[in-house]
Amino acid sequence: MLMKEYRICMPLTVDEYRIGQLYMISKHSCEQSGGGEGVEVVTNESDTHPQHGPGQLTEKRIYLSSKLPSWAKTFVPRFFYVTEKAWNFYPYTITEYSVSFLPKFSIRIETRFENNNGDNSNVFGDTPTPAENVSILDILSDPIPEKHYKESEDLSLWQSSKTGRGPLEEGWRDNHQPIMCSYKRVQCSFEVYGLQTRTEEFIHRTIQDILLVGHRQAVTWIDEWHGLSIEEVREYEQTMQEKTNNKVKSTASPTVQQRPVFSRSISVTDERSLKKMGVTNATMSDPTASSVPHSPIRLNSTPE
Numbered sequence: 001m002l003m004k005e006y007r008i009c010m011p012l013t014v015d016e017y018r019i020g021q022l023y024m025i026s027k028h029s030c031e032q033s034g035g036g037e038g039v040e041v042v043t044n045e046s047d048t049h050p051q052h053g054p055g056q057l058t059e060k061r062i063y064l065s066s067k068l069p070s071w072a073k074t075f076v077p078r079f080f081y082v083t084e085k086a087w088n089f090y091p092y093t094i095t096e097y098s099v100s101f102l103p104k105f106s107i108r109i110e111t112r113f114e115n116n117n118g119d120n121s122n123v124f125g126d127t128p129t130p131a132e133n134v135s136i137l138d139i140l141s142d143p144i145p146e147k148h149y150k151e152s153e154d155l156s157l158w159q160s161s162k163t164g165r166g167p168l169e170e171g172w173r174d175n176h177q178p179i180m181c182s183y184k185r186v187q188c189s190f191e192v193y194g195l196q197t198r199t200e201e202f203i204h205r206t207i208q209d210i211l212l213v214g215h216r217q218a219v220t221w222i223d224e225w226h227g228l229s230i231e232e233v234r235e236y237e238q239t240m241q242e243k244t245n246n247k248v249k250s251t252a253s254p255t256v257q258q259r260p261v262f263s264r265s266i267s268v269t270d271e272r273s274l275k276k277m278g279v280t281n282a283t284m285s286d287p288t289a290s291s292v293p294h295s296p297i298r299l300n301s302t303p304e
Helices: 014-031 196-220 230-250 262-267 271-276
Strands: 002-010 038-049 053-063 082-089 092-099 102-114 134-137 180-190
Touching: 002 196, 014 038, 014 102, 014 180, 014 196, 014 230, 038 082, 038 230, 134 196, 180 196
Parallel strands: 002 134
Antiparallel strands: 002 180, 038 053, 053 082, 082 092, 092 102, 102 180
16 A cells, blocks of 8 residues: 655635635536546535534546556456545545445545645644655646646636735745645555556556646636635535536446446456456445445545
8 A cells, every 4th residue: 555645735725725625626527527427426415523523425426437547448447437435524534436346446535724834744643644755746836747737727827816816936835825735645555466556656646636736726716716605615516516417427428328337347358357356256346335434444445
C-alpha cells in the first residue's frame, strides 16, 4: 500500500470553500459526463458520524473506460465503473473508491480543511506523515496536463470581480489573506503481483492532477458561487445531479445502459488474468452493496 499526504492551499476561507467545493464538484461532474461515460449519482443523503456530527453521504458511479492508460486496457473489461463513496462531515471528509471487478483494488482519501498555509504537520491528530511522503501542491505554478489547461483557470491571470482577489503571484502562500489548506491523506493499494507498483504510482499521479485541476477550478469559479448559502448550493447540486445523470444515461450506448453485471464483465476479458488478480467466483460480490467506513479502512473496492 502506497500512502501520501497532499497539501493544497487556496486563497479562500474554510467556510467559503464549503460552498465552493460543492459547486465545483457538481459543475465539474456535469462537464465531464456524456457519451456513456461520466458520473452517475446513486445516493445523496444526510448522515451522522458519532465523532464528527451531521453530514452528507454520497455514492457515485464513475464510468471512464476510455480514460485508462493503454497498458491497463489489456486486462480491464470493456465496460466497468468506479464506485465513489464520500462521507462529508465538513471540515472533515472520507472518500473511498472501489472498482466493479477488482476486489484487490482500494483507495481511501481522508481530508481535513484548516485556515492556514499548510504548516500543520499532524493535522489528523494521530501519526504524522513522514516528510518524504508529503507533497505540497501549488495551484499557481505546478504543471497540469495540457489538455486540462484553460486560460480562464490560470491563477496568474485570474481576478475575482466579487472579492477583488487575484491574480496570484510567486510566494503567495506566505503572505496572502485569506488562506486555507486542504490536507489529504491518500492510501491506495493494488495487490496484484507484477502490477502493484506501476498501478499505485499511476493512481497517485492521476490523483495529483485531479487535485490541482479541481482546486484551481474552485478558486477561479469563485464569482459563480461566492455569496450562495448552503441551501442554495445544495439546490444547485440537486439540479446538476439530475442533469448529469440524464447526460450519462441518454448518451450511453445500449450496452452501457444495460449496466453489465459482474459475470458479463468477466466474459469480455481474459479469465486467467483475472484469476491472477484474485478474482474468482467465490470473491464476486454485488458492487452496489453499501459499506460503512471503519478503522483501519479496507475499501470494499472520490479529488472529494
